Amino acid sequence: MARTDNDTWDLASSVGSTATMVAAQRVLSTREGLIDDPYAEPLVRAVGLDFFVRALDGEVNLDDIDPRFNTRRAAEGMAVRTRHFDGLFADAARDGVRQAVILASGLDARAYRLPWPAGTTVFELDQPEVIAFKTQTLAQLGAEPTADRRALAVDLRDDWPKVLLDSGFDPTQPTAWIAEGLLIYLPPEAQDLLFDRIDELSAAGSRVACEHIPDVSMFADERSQEIAARLKAYGHDIEMGELIYHGERNDVVDYLSARGWDVTTQKMPDAYAANGFTFDESTTIGLFSDMSYLSAVKR
Template sequence: MRTEGDVWDIVSSVGLTALGVATFRALEAAGPDPLIEDDYAPLFVEAAGEPHFTGLLADPSALDGTPLVPGFMGFRTKFFDEFFLSAVANGVRQAVIVAAGLDARAYRLDWPAGTTVFEIDQPKVLEFKEKVLVEHVAQPKADRRAVAVDLREDWPAALRAAGFDSDKPAVWSAEGLLPYLPGAAQDALFEQIVELSALGSHLGVESFMTGTDVKRFATIESKYFDKSLFGDIDLAELFYDDERADPAQWLTENGWTVRAFSPAELATAYGRSAPELPDELTDLWQQPRYLTAVR
């Protein structure tokens, strides 16, 4: 259960979900006709040594018949990959990955010369990530700067101290993050991003439709799956479902031009078929919204 000021490493609490996401990215990248490339995700999973996820890498057949998370991760990752590349193609040279986890975009994507990628996350998560990357002599394709700070602290000050220039446009991502924040913290996050964003900035967000019960994503697993896709962890205990602003509406009201995409629309754009699912899983499949916003 979450508590005020709680912390985690890569094999506990919210950190373990980042490890799960890396596992599903690794499986997508290794599968037939993958939507993404990610040579780093399996390195993180193997280094962490968490039995459930190393087991999935060794034998993905355990996921047969569970299309929601593994296939979904390919859509989500490709969306944000293309979002970042579109922004830098338009001249933006500062990228900020909020709650970066084991995201390896600084290494995977072909960034233009002069691009700086800032990664914000808990100190223990970034420490683990750095250790693995150094051990494998990985070289980033941009000027990567880790910003080790809790989002509940003064992260804008830490970001500026790392060299972020709020007078220049930036491209931001909030991917796989919002359900893990209390409503007030989510709303404060967007207010802080707006304060730091010059004209010409871009923001990509994974959100949910107004009124969505995000805890259903965790609790419904017991009905359809023998075991949680994330192992022994109970995602419902990590999520917050208190009242908060709708990101699309809030950003629009604050002067951003917003576009929203459903998973089904991403599947069509990427030449994939939406999975055939029971009605209540179809409902879950349609809940996330992927937003692009430009100031």
């Protein structure tokens, strides 16, 4: 279903289902010993989307969906992504940053699984149903946050800075921000607004990490459509081309640089190499060869 201005979702529908998809990939990466996210699997199973549960149970063969892809390659791709964002938080903590914000947190369990230094506050922002589900499910699992977790139920299209400030966020202190897997689901103007707000709320020494995808047309090309058709045969009905916003948007690197941030990027092939993996252009991951992982520090 195509996006609308005021659409909402839970973790089994629309954009929310992509958060469950990412968590399922984190399960594969954890099983391969590439990352450690013990909460991903119980969270995915609690959501209960049939395709992902069957995938975790070995009833979906990735080789049948794309012969050039397999479980190991899916696990490596998620390991590269997860390590990038984990690394942003680890570097910030090492440098004394004690305030973190996870935007569109979905099934992200970093507030529970990372070794946060004492005195760290982690703010999580997402749709009310998403926040409520994850908080309740983790509580039922007996999970305890490793930081002062403040879960904020707010739509990022609304005045989330006010909600953040009202919840004890201190804009005079440096902050570590991540916007993992978020930008493509925002209209171009909303992407600009997101970074305007981050910039306004960030003291010197703040960090931010996100993906930089210069061309989202990859989600609608012939190869992507072929894979989507194969996935539908297994009951997977996420249509990425309908969930993302197309059209030209400002370059994130230029946008942040112009606002006083020192930006570094690492293209996917280089990110794979840095993690000891081989980036195979002939596989599905080859669609993302121009994508970069971005991190920036505010001067």
